[in-house]
Amino acid sequence: MKTFVYILYSEKLNRFYIGLTTLSVEERIENHLKKKYAKLNFTQKADDWKLYLSFEVLNYSQGRQLELFIKRMKSSKFIKSLKEDKVKYESILNKFKSF
Numbered sequence: 001m002k003t004f005v006y007i008l009y010s011e012k013l014n015r016f017y018i019g020l021t022t023l024s025v026e027e028r029i030e031n032h033l034k035k036k037y038a039k040l041n042f043t044q045k046a047d048d049w050k051l052y053l054s055f056e057v058l059n060y061s062q063g064r065q066l067e068l069f070i071k072r073m074k075s076s077k078f079i080k081s082l083k084e085d086k087v088k089y090e091s092i093l094n095k096f097k098s099f
Contacts, residue, residue, distance in 0.1 A: 003063045005070070006054040007079060008032065010046035016079050017043055020067045025054045053083050055093060066096045 006025050008017040021028040029051055032043045043049060057063040069092070070079065082089050 001060075003057050003060050004028075004054050005057060005063050005066045007052045007070070007082075008043070008049040009052040010049050012046045012048050015046075016052065016076055017049065018067055018070050018079075020060070020063045022060065025051060052079070057093075057096070062096050066092070069096070 001022050002024075003020070003022050004025050006019050006021065006028065008019070008029065009015070010017070017032075019028065023031075029049060031037065032049050033047060035044050037043065055063075055066060057066060070082075073079075082092065
């Protein structure tokens, strides 16, 4: 089963959202925009979420570890660096290959 960690960005909120899914990333974004996740109040605050970055991971466990790692960084600067710095992007993915 394909698993993805994805990062959404809202210009309206000027914020990122980090998530994990076994659906296609496109389907997951559509569900966020349609406000299908009642418990996820954060994504309901905006209606302009766009895909910023996504990672295909080996399995759900690896994805969860990567998702939590990115969330713990609590830094939009860090998230932006993932998109801009391919070496950093690859090194972080490699860090979680064993999960």
